[in-house]
Amino acid sequence: MTGIASSDRAGADGVSRRRLLAATGLTTATAGCVRQLRSAVNRDDVDQLSLSITTYTADGDRESIQLARAIGEALEAVGIDVTIDMRSQDEVLRAVLVNHDFDVYVGPHPGGVDPDFLYGALHSRFAEEAGWQNPYGYTNLVVDDLLEAQRQAAGDERADAVAEMLEAFATELPFLPICVREEHRLVRTDRFDGWGQANTGTRLGYLGLEASGDDLTLEAAHTDPRVSMNLNPLSVEYRNEGTFTDLLYDSLATVDGDEVRPWLAADWEFDDGTLTVDLREDCWFHDGEAVTADDVAFTYRFLRDTTRGERRFPAPAPRFRGRVSLVESVDPADEHRVELSVDAGADAAARALLVPVLPAHIWEHRSSPPSVPGVDVAEGTTEALTTDNVPPVGSGPYEFADRSEREHVTLERVDDHFTRRDPDLPSPTAGRIRIQIDPRSTSAIELVESGDSDLTSLPLESYVVDDVIEGTVTAVDVLTSSSRGFYHVGFNTRKTPYSNPNFRRVVARLIDEAWLVEDVFHGHARATAMPVAEEWTPADLTWDDGNPVAPFLGTDGELDADAARSAFESIGFRYADDGTLRVVR
Numbered sequence: 179m180t181g182i183a184s185s186d187r188a189g190a191d192g193v194s195r196r197r198l199l200a201a202t203g204l205t206t207a208t209a210g211c212v213r214q215l216r217s218a219v220n221r222d223d224v225d226q227l228s229l230s231i232t233t234y235t236a237d238g239d240r241e242s243i244q245l246a247r248a249i250g251e252a253l254e255a256v257g258i259d260v261t262i263d264m265r266s267q268d269e270v271l272r273a274v275l276v277n278h279d280f281d282v283y284v285g286p287h288p289g290g291v292d293p294d295f296l297y298g299a300l301h302s303r304f305a306e307e308a309g310w311q312n313p314y315g316y317t318n319l320v321v322d323d324l325l326e327a328q329r330q331a332a333g334d335e336r337a338d339a340v341a342e343m344l345e346a347f348a349t350e351l352p353f354l355p356i357c358v359r360e361e362h363r364l365v366r367t368d369r370f371d372g373w374g375q376a377n378t379g380t381r382l383g384y385l386g387l388e389a390s391g392d393d394l395t396l397e398a399a400h401t402d403p404r405v406s407m408n409l410n411p412l413s414v415e416y417r418n419e420g421t422f423t424d425l426l427y428d429s430l431a432t433v434d435g436d437e438v439r440p441w442l443a444a445d446w447e448f449d450d451g452t453l454t455v456d457l458r459e460d461c462w463f464h465d466g467e468a469v470t471a472d473d474v475a476f477t478y479r480f481l482r483d484t485t486r487g488e489r490r491f492p493a494p495a496p497r498f499r500g501r502v503s504l505v506e507s508v509d510p511a512d513e514h515r516v517e518l519s520v521d522a523g524a525d526a527a528a529r530a531l532l533v534p535v536l537p538a539h540i541w542e543h544r545s546s547p548p549s550v551p552g553v554d555v556a557e558g559t560t561e562a563l564t565t566d567n568v569p570p571v572g573s574g575p576y577e578f579a580d581r582s583e584r585e586h587v588t589l590e591r592v593d594d595h596f597t598r599r600d601p602d603l604p605s606p607t608a609g610r611i612r613i614q615i616d617p618r619s620t621s622a623i624e625l626v627e628s629g630d631s632d633l634t635s636l637p638l639e640s641y642v643v644d645d646v647i648e649g650t651v652t653a654v655d656v657l658t659s660s661s662r663g664f665y666h667v668g669f670n671t672r673k674t675p676y677s678n679p680n681f682r683r684v685v686a687r688l689i690d691e692a693w694l695v696e697d698v699f700h701g702h703a704r705a706t707a708m709p710v711a712e713e714w715t716p717a718d719l720t721w722d723d724g725n726p727v728a729p730f731l732g733t734d735g736e737l738d739a740d741a742a743r744s745a746f747e748s749i750g751f752r753y754a755d756d757g758t759l760r761v762v763r
Contacts (some may be wrong), residue, residue, distance in 0.1 A: 224760045224761070226257070226759065227257075227758075229259070230261045231246045231249065231263060231283075232284075233246040233264060233284045235265065241640060242285040245285075247262065255739045256746065256759060258759050267404060275313050281676065282676070283670075286664070287353075289663035292525075293711075294500075295500060301326075304500075307499060311496075311499040314671050315671050317671075321343070321347075324346050327342070329522045329526045331523055331525070332523040332525045336523065349679070353666050354666055354685070354728075356689065356691050357704055360699075362637060362643050362646070364626045365626070365634075365657055366655075369390050369632060370387045370388065370389055370608065370632055378659065379659065381421060382432065384421075384425060384611065385597065385603075394607075394608055395610040395611070396610070396611045397614060397625075397630065399622035399626060399635065400613045400622075402418075403617065406583050408567065409569075410566060412497050412498075422589070424534070426576060426589070427573065429441055429442060430533075431531035432532070438532065442457060442596075443455045443458070444458045446531070451519060451522075452517055455516050457470075457471060461573055463572065469537075472538060478502060480542075493563070495563065498532075501529055506520065518530060536572075540571055544561040544565060548561045575598075577592050586612055587612075588611070592606075619642055623642065640702045641700055674762075678749075680750070684746055687728045689728075690732060693735030704721075707719060707721055707725045707727040
């Protein structure tokens, strides 16, 4: 098989690529049988393959629409009828993550700093749930076993288990990674300095700054209006990284670079599948109620079932599902200690602590179906999943002050937050954070350069980066950081032919990731064949002057359409005399 090396990592409990290839039917003999079978049956139900690519409008994500158009042109070149379905950010995420109403999605995936995010992204147990856990409905029991094996392992054994899982990913290609984007943000250093000590796409990026005065307001130019419309930390339609909701809500732990460190938890111990977590004392929700172990226990139970057992079937929260799936049970030991029974090894266990702690006295009343006049509410939907959660009540270093939809959101510092007491933690120095909504990158840049804003809170669009770097003015810097996510192509594998791994593999060979990095991202990205960081990727799957998994059928962005058509024919598809690719309906 071109571009696919066999794995020598499979052991007694593992699986080789040869076994996966056999399971998926990716052999010449099988392709020939399929062609013979189709020659012998009635062809009245054979039509041109038509598909729709769901992606964002140019003002929502310029790079996504450019990728979608380039991929659409490649598909059209091999006889596929393509429609580009452009929608707003919340509409795209609702269609893909909640309603599963799409053919192909092109855009960013949130990814993660640890490869365990693939457990939620690919495990078949999540195939019918909402959110970023398995949005494509992918099911493969062999891959399930590998996902579970890496979660249970630790140390070198886990590295080997992750490598074997990625070998299976390379064979199946349940979705197609394209590139990891470089993130660039513009910041002013005259009022606040110390930027870049932590990623500005996380809560820590807004803490520990050096302020030039007391009680200053940090002005953030933000190009996404959704934060002014919804502050529900559980919402997948309105949250990307969730940076600002992370400032409103504490989690037991926080990600600091590649590490997970204590946050609301003072410390924890892991022993034989049990995480014993000690909470910091004298912590308060923003309405004055104390944060206790009961709130922590409520949070994990509620995220597993937002109906709180009131319905026949549970309705899990669509965000944080992969992390909560680590926790089998949770029990308060006393007011400030909680024990979590965790189905994972030591390496993965701490990631169960990266969910927002919810005040039970507020969220326990959100387990009933929402009342929306004139609208039929889908089964399993609860108020917890539909509320805009304004005003939000968390326990984070900032609390909600006010907002105006599509204009601004203002947060105020909580002066008795534990970060103000612990010298080992970064402290909130800005008295307020005002998130100014400006829908255009160019005008957001102007706000920073003129001194009206202190930073562009979201990454700059790639096409402006070079000009911004060359034209930076006094007291303005460009922060560069790596992204935890990646751009990709996702197939709704609940439908044919997207459920066919042979089809996905050929489509992958129509994409020249290196060319797209230059053309769409202006070089400010890294082409990749794998959805995890390079340090986790086996050498034979690491990008090296080309895609090692699905080599491009062409040169320098120019597709060899004849070779691509032959590739489709080799897996059992056929062409009509007019050059259109046919598919059985």
